[in-house]
Amino acid sequence: MNIQYILELIGTFTFAISGALAVQGKSEDWFGAGFTGFVTAIGGGTLRDVLLGSYPLTWITDIYIIYTILVAILIAGFFNKVLQKLRRTLSIFDTLGIALFTVAGVEKALSLGVRWEIAAIMGMFSAVFGGVIRDTLINETPVLFRKEIYASACLAGGLFYVMLNSFDIPRDWNFICSASFIVTLRVFAVKYHINFPQI
Amino acid sequence: MNIQYILELIGTFTFAISGALAVQGKSEDWFGAGFTGFVTAIGGGTLRDVLLGSYPLTWITDIYIIYTILVAILIAGFFNKVLQKLRRTLSIFDTLGIALFTVAGVEKALSLGVRWEIAAIMGMFSAVFGGVIRDTLINETPVLFRKEIYASACLAGGLFYVMLNSFDIPRDWNFICSASFIVTLRVFAVKYHINFPQI
Amino acid sequence: MNIQYILELIGTFTFAISGALAVQGKSEDWFGAGFTGFVTAIGGGTLRDVLLGSYPLTWITDIYIIYTILVAILIAGFFNKVLQKLRRTLSIFDTLGIALFTVAGVEKALSLGVRWEIAAIMGMFSAVFGGVIRDTLINETPVLFRKEIYASACLAGGLFYVMLNSFDIPRDWNFICSASFIVTLRVFAVKYHINFPQI
Numbered sequence: 001m002n003i004q005y006i007l008e009l010i011g012t013f014t015f016a017i018s019g020a021l022a023v024q025g026k027s028e029d030w031f032g033a034g035f036t037g038f039v040t041a042i043g044g045g046t047l048r049d050v051l052l053g054s055y056p057l058t059w060i061t062d063i064y065i066i067y068t069i070l071v072a073i074l075i076a077g078f079f080n081k082v083l084q085k086l087r088r089t090l091s092i093f094d095t096l097g098i099a100l101f102t103v104a105g106v107e108k109a110l111s112l113g114v115r116w117e118i119a120a121i122m123g124m125f126s127a128v129f130g131g132v133i134r135d136t137l138i139n140e141t142p143v144l145f146r147k148e149i150y151a152s153a154c155l156a157g158g159l160f161y162v163m164l165n166s167f168d169i170p171r172d173w174n175f176i177c178s179a180s181f182i183v184t185l186r187v188f189a190v191k192y193h194i195n196f197p198q199i
Numbered sequence: 200m201n202i203q204y205i206l207e208l209i210g211t212f213t214f215a216i217s218g219a220l221a222v223q224g225k226s227e228d229w230f231g232a233g234f235t236g237f238v239t240a241i242g243g244g245t246l247r248d249v250l251l252g253s254y255p256l257t258w259i260t261d262i263y264i265i266y267t268i269l270v271a272i273l274i275a276g277f278f279n280k281v282l283q284k285l286r287r288t289l290s291i292f293d294t295l296g297i298a299l300f301t302v303a304g305v306e307k308a309l310s311l312g313v314r315w316e317i318a319a320i321m322g323m324f325s326a327v328f329g330g331v332i333r334d335t336l337i338n339e340t341p342v343l344f345r346k347e348i349y350a351s352a353c354l355a356g357g358l359f360y361v362m363l364n365s366f367d368i369p370r371d372w373n374f375i376c377s378a379s380f381i382v383t384l385r386v387f388a389v390k391y392h393i394n395f396p397q398i
Numbered sequence: 399m400n401i402q403y404i405l406e407l408i409g410t411f412t413f414a415i416s417g418a419l420a421v422q423g424k425s426e427d428w429f430g431a432g433f434t435g436f437v438t439a440i441g442g443g444t445l446r447d448v449l450l451g452s453y454p455l456t457w458i459t460d461i462y463i464i465y466t467i468l469v470a471i472l473i474a475g476f477f478n479k480v481l482q483k484l485r486r487t488l489s490i491f492d493t494l495g496i497a498l499f500t501v502a503g504v505e506k507a508l509s510l511g512v513r514w515e516i517a518a519i520m521g522m523f524s525a526v527f528g529g530v531i532r533d534t535l536i537n538e539t540p541v542l543f544r545k546e547i548y549a550s551a552c553l554a555g556g557l558f559y560v561m562l563n564s565f566d567i568p569r570d571w572n573f574i575c576s577a578s579f580i581v582t583l584r585v586f587a588v589k590y591h592i593n594f595p596q597i
């Protein structure tokens with residue numbers, strides 16, 4: 001439980017940074033960057049919980065999430081030159097972030113008693129909708145249309161989780177296996193430029 | 200009940216196809232097209248239910264909706280050349296879709312005890328917000344700003360439904376009359392290029 | 399209570415007008431303008447209540463809100479030439495609107511028992527998300543990225559409110575002080591072109 005919580009905070013942290021940095025070159029100010037970082041970090045999980053009717057929302061009751069995001073925004077502001085250079089590393093953090101959010105999202109949905117198809121979709125929504133909202137705010141093509149397999153890696157990982165879950169794999173192992181599965185898919189896709197065929 | 204349910208699935212089906220085809224020429228891949236189709240199909244009804252606080256959402260408990268959308272996406276993918284040629288026919292399906300969604304939305308809202316003005320608005324939201332979300336995702340001007348009377352036909356149809364309802368017209372007859380009313384309005388508007396005056 | 403309610407209706411009214419006028423030069427028709435005005439007026443408060451899980455939504459139970467918006471849309475349509483010339487005055491109305499929405503949002507959130515940080519954020523969301531949704535609909539850069547301190551004035555005002563509240567300042571006085579604080583911040587920022595530094 002504790003480790004999962006810490007990993008989720010790390011995911012929130014990296015999403016907040018990616019949101020705050022995304023406004024670069026759009027002539028936005030510090031506050032706009034912070035606002036975007038905030039919405040990016042909470043967007044996916046919020047959508048999941050609103051769709052599932054799971055109230056109160058996590059970030060409304062757990063104040064550490066807000067402060068994690070605040071720290072991320074300050075770091076994004078003060079060190080943005082360095083961070084822009086570290087983009088490749090950040091992309092690894094982003095990959096870790098979507099992997100963790102997917103698995104945490106699937107778990108939460110399953111714990112609320114929905115079917116496995118819905119749980120997998122909720123995992124994907126948790127992971128990608130923060131970025132979709134970020135890109136809508138800054139008038140960019142949403143990330144899920146640009147990147148090599150991205151949302152699809154999350155959906156595949158979500159389905160992988162519910163499959164292992166049906167085999168009664170212990171929850172902690174499942175968490176690690178499914179998150180690693182997503183990271184692996186994504187790393188391969190980026191490395192070898194693997195895309196779905198054009199429609 | 201049964202007929203209404205089947206008609207709603209048809210509406211969902213055509214919305215999913217329209218969403219999946221909308222990404223054409225935007226260099227999106229199969230997965231992006233499917234994602235857009237999914238969001239288009241569930242968007243309007245989801246917004247309606249979230250606004251009304253009506254949980255659980257229909258597509259979360261009724262798995263047939265998910266599979267209907269999946270089939271629609273596969274068809275959109277495999278037959279997209281044919282479907283693009285069938286656009287005129289598809290537009291008829293879309294018209295049928297918004298008519299069914301409007302009436303089903305009004306009914307649901309009334310059954311939850313809201314006022315008639317709110318019920319008519321909820322009918323319109325059910326019908327058009329899937330398309331609005333689709334167009335936001337793909338960075339297009341939302342459909343309700345482009346097409347000849349579209350959302351307004353839904354609102355008029357919703358008001359027509361609540362009017363007939365206040366005259367104690369039987370529910371099934373009302374469903375058919377109001378949906379036909381919307382289809383008629385829309386067909387006339389497209390045929391004779393009827394628009395609201397510019398503001 | 400009564401005065402606050404009237405002030406909130408005024409805020410809703412001015413937001414509806416600003417939304418309806420925003421479509422100018424986008425070749426939208428009366429209905430599109432009205433739709434945008436409606437969504438602008440209810441968007442912020444709706445998001446706040448959905449996030450807080452506070453059902454039923456205000457505008458669904460209080461029909462005066464719908465009619466206030468309808469009147470605003472009609473006025474925006476019939477007098478839009480005059481109103482476009484009155485822009486400077488309207489901007490004052492908008493400023494009053496965000497100030498009132500912020501304070502009303504903070505109050506509502508506090509009354510639901512959330513922490514002060516969350517209450518301040520909810521106040522800001524109430525005030526700015528109507529405009530964000532409006533700008534997303536019409537494919538513009540969201541207002542909070544364009545204007546001199548805007549959302550930040552709301553957040554500051556929200557924090558000011560919770561601070562005074564912790565000093566047990568009577569609710570009515572706090573309402574007036576905090577709203578005036580926001581108006582003052584915003585007027586100064588516009589007058590002296592005060593912006594946050596670029597990130």
